[in-house]
Amino acid sequence: xxxxxxxxxxxxxxxIDKLTEKTQKYQDSxxxxxGDDAAVIDSGDYFTLVSTDMxxxxxxxxxxxxxxxxxxxxxIIVNLSDIYAMNGEAKQVTVSIAVSSRFSVxxxxxxxxxxxxxxxxxxxxxxxxxxxSSTSGLIISVTAMGTVAKxxxxxxxxxKENDLLVVSGNLGGAYMGLQVLEREKEVYKDxxxxxxxxxxxxxxxxxxxxxxxxxxxxxxxxxxxxxPTSMIDISDGLASxxxxxxKAGGLGAEIYDEKLPIDQETYDVARDFNLDPxxxxxxxxxxxxxxxxxSQNDYDKIKDSKHMTVVGHYTDKNAGVNVxxxxxxxxxxxxxxxxxx
Amino acid sequence: xxxxxxxxxxxxxxxIDKLTEKTQKYQDSxxxxxGDDAAVIDSGDYFTLVSTDMxxxxxxxxxxxxxxxxxxxxxIIVNLSDIYAMNGEAKQVTVSIAVSSRFSVxxxxxxxxxxxxxxxxxxxxxxxxxxxSSTSGLIISVTAMGTVAKxxxxxxxxxKENDLLVVSGNLGGAYMGLQVLEREKEVYKDxxxxxxxxxxxxxxxxxxxxxxxxxxxxxxxxxxxxxPTSMIDISDGLASxxxxxxKAGGLGAEIYDEKLPIDQETYDVARDFNLDPxxxxxxxxxxxxxxxxxSQNDYDKIKDSKHMTVVGHYTDKNAGVNVxxxxxxxxxxxxxxxxxx
Numbered sequence: 001x002x003x004x005x006x007x008x009x010x011x012x013x014x015x016i017d018k019l020t021e022k023t024q025k026y027q028d029s030x031x032x033x034x035g036d037d038a039a040v041i042d043s044g045d046y047f048t049l050v051s052t053d054m055x056x057x058x059x060x061x062x063x064x065x066x067x068x069x070x071x072x073x074x075x076i077i078v079n080l081s082d083i084y085a086m087n088g089e090a091k092q093v094t095v096s097i098a099v100s101s102r103f104s105v106x107x108x109x110x111x112x113x114x115x116x117x118x119x120x121x122x123x124x125x126x127x128x129x130x131x132x133s134s135t136s137g138l139i140i141s142v143t144a145m146g147t148v149a150k151x152x153x154x155x156x157x158x159x160k161e162n163d164l165l166v167v168s169g170n171l172g173g174a175y176m177g178l179q180v181l182e183r184e185k186e187v188y189k190d191x192x193x194x195x196x197x198x199x200x201x202x203x204x205x206x207x208x209x210x211x212x213x214x215x216x217x218x219x220x221x222x223x224x225x226x227x228p229t230s231m232i233d234i235s236d237g238l239a240s241x242x243x244x245x246x247k248a249g250g251l252g253a254e255i256y257d258e259k260l261p262i263d264q265e266t267y268d269v270a271r272d273f274n275l276d277p278x279x280x281x282x283x284x285x286x287x288x289x290x291x292x293x294x295s296q297n298d299y300d301k302i303k304d305s306k307h308m309t310v311v312g313h314y315t316d317k318n319a320g321v322n323v324x325x326x327x328x329x330x331x332x333x334x335x336x337x338x339x340x341x
Numbered sequence: 342x343x344x345x346x347x348x349x350x351x352x353x354x355x356x357i358d359k360l361t362e363k364t365q366k367y368q369d370s371x372x373x374x375x376g377d378d379a380a381v382i383d384s385g386d387y388f389t390l391v392s393t394d395m396x397x398x399x400x401x402x403x404x405x406x407x408x409x410x411x412x413x414x415x416x417i418i419v420n421l422s423d424i425y426a427m428n429g430e431a432k433q434v435t436v437s438i439a440v441s442s443r444f445s446v447x448x449x450x451x452x453x454x455x456x457x458x459x460x461x462x463x464x465x466x467x468x469x470x471x472x473x474s475s476t477s478g479l480i481i482s483v484t485a486m487g488t489v490a491k492x493x494x495x496x497x498x499x500x501k502e503n504d505l506l507v508v509s510g511n512l513g514g515a516y517m518g519l520q521v522l523e524r525e526k527e528v529y530k531d532x533x534x535x536x537x538x539x540x541x542x543x544x545x546x547x548x549x550x551x552x553x554x555x556x557x558x559x560x561x562x563x564x565x566x567x568x569p570t571s572m573i574d575i576s577d578g579l580a581s582x583x584x585x586x587x588k589a590g591g592l593g594a595e596i597y598d599e600k601l602p603i604d605q606e607t608y609d610v611a612r613d614f615n616l617d618p619x620x621x622x623x624x625x626x627x628x629x630x631x632x633x634x635x636s637q638n639d640y641d642k643i644k645d646s647k648h649m650t651v652v653g654h655y656t657d658k659n660a661g662v663n664v665x666x667x668x669x670x671x672x673x674x675x676x677x678x679x680x681x682x
Binding site: 002003004005006007008009010012015016018019020022023024025026027029030032033034038039041043044045046048050052054055056057058059060073091092095096097098099101103105106108109112116119120123124125126127129130131132133134135136137139141143145147218238 | 343344345346347348349350351353355356357359360361363364365366367368370371373374375379380382384385386389391392393394395397398399400401432433435437438439440442444445446447450451453457460461464465466467468469470471472473474476477478480482484488529642
């Protein structure tokens with residue numbers, strides 16, 4: 001009998017490792033393949049960056065509460081975020097969409113309205129794609145391309161012990177937005193006449209449904225004369241991304257619970273849900289903020305920034321990856337990330 | 342009541358036109374967006390080419406007769422074909438896959454074995470991708486990247502009146518392979534104990550299940566000192582592709598029925614199915630051959646080639662796109678192409 005291993009037994013990252021371990025390199029222009037936010041291709045005077053992501057109905061989004069326009073917008077944003085996480089400038093995208101016949105032309109136009117809006121705001125060009133039918137549901141696959149000067153590229157690796165770990169914006173909002181939407185969906189399913197309770201949670205809903213990518217942070221760091229030593233975008237939750245950086249750089253890390261930037265609305269709603277706001281900030285995904293490390297010498301340049309918060313620092317690899325709680329206790333960090341399988 | 346237009350009423354090309362008509366250009370490096378086989382990006386010393394395609398279970402392939410390894414192989418080939426159709430060299434690919442839990446890790450490894458094989462034979466690097474779950478079925482989205490010297494790029498436009506229209510290889514085989522597979526599927530559904538009748542049709546089955554991209558033709562033309570004036574790959578059937586070239590170039594065309602290159606096996610099986618072999622060659626898709634135009638001055642260089650066949654020539658736009666039958670009658674060409682919607 002043929003061997004059958006369930007995908008869920010490996011998890012997303014284990015699966016990717018297994019499937020791509022036999023990858024060979026044939027082209028000199030391939031500088032970096034799988035294993036960072038974007039692939040890196042030598043284009044002579046600079047590097048070209050390429051990143052791709054697939055959004056699947058029922059897995060990444062729920063049509064019951066996801067406006068199509070926002071979905072189109074978000075599908076672009078999540079890919080641009082990967083280009084910015086390499087310290088690059090996003091320039092072009094391709095979009096492939098598979099839809100079943102339950103979607104109308106007008107529905108697709110709504111998705112594209114969001115795509116065009118994101119392209120306009122981030123100044124990227126929609127240059128290609130594919131449109132096809134599916135037997136069920138909606139799938140959007142986006143590939144983003146960008147460029148970065150060869151001496152300005154920032155990888156996941158490259159951090160050094162004692163470098164400061166910094167996050168842009170705030171964390172946990174997208175996750176709490178999702179919790180609110182899921183709660184209202186359940187209420188609606190029980191009684192379709194109930195009006196959804198979405199007052200006072202605009203910010204976290206927008207974090208979930210219409211996130212932004214931190215192009216501004218890349219520019220801001222450049223203006224401040226700061227070159228991050230390592231960088232990643234926060235799509236799967238801070239804890240998961242810190243672990244990625246530590247693995248890539250051969251380092252450990254300490255993250256300070258009390259430093260985690262959490263918006264008041266996120267905090268309040270987490271409390272309403274009887275959730276620990278810090279856990280939401282550590283493990284909630286889809287914030288699309290940037291996590292990066294800087295030399296301690298650069299601390300003065302960012303310490304007054306409203307857009308960036310120092311949340312910890314790299315340590316020796318043997319110290320592991322830890323969270324220091326409000327009592328000063330260092331405990332191993334659990335990265336649950338987003339497991340789709 | 343909201344307006345609802347069914348996608349099938351527009352067709353694939355009409356839909357793409359409608360969805361992308363509002364596309365803006367923000368980046369100077371974007372040379373050519375939607376509307377050719379690949380997007381063209383200025384990379385300084387040369388152009389970067391980008392093409393993307395999505396294969397959806399139940400639409401583009403049937404798991405009942407598609408070996409997973411071949412599916413992985415084909416998913417790469419169909420994208421490389423688009424790069425070669427720009428006279429370029431394919432260099433990198435990204436692969437995103439969504440699968441439902443009915444697929445095992447071993448099944449995915451089979452798909453990747455095919456992907457790796459195609460990468461090895463065509464010397465392209467797998468540099469990124471995404472692996473996620475789907476609620477049903479298997480979806481593969483591939484993006485291929487390549488390069489081409491700026492003075493060697495070939496667009497769909499660029500042909501001139503009287504330029505010769507040339508196809509590589511032969512046509513209709515992939516379509517007849519599909520007919521055989523569909524026939525055997527029906528037989529199997531009626532009686533699962535019946536053995537499939539696949540003897541003597543190896544060639545057309547391979548054309549359907551494991552096609553090749555014509556990298557060799559691009560090299561061959563270069564060696565012969567021929568620069569095509571226009572080019573496209575034949576994914577949707579010759580008739581459909583001739584129409585694309587004519588539309589892009591503002592030209593008409595005459596295709597000679599008796600010149601269509603049809604393999605003997607394709608011919609024989611078409612006859613078995615009571616199909617006109619020429620119709621299969623004109624409208625059968627998925628051959629992934631190249632269709633291109635050359636100056637009449639280059640005719641002597643290719644007239645003895647086993648790999649290329651002159652099938653017609655460009656005419657004035659007002660003459661339309663026609664097929665000249667074996668009686669010398671010129672009749673308007675119908676391009677049914679592949680309509681997935």
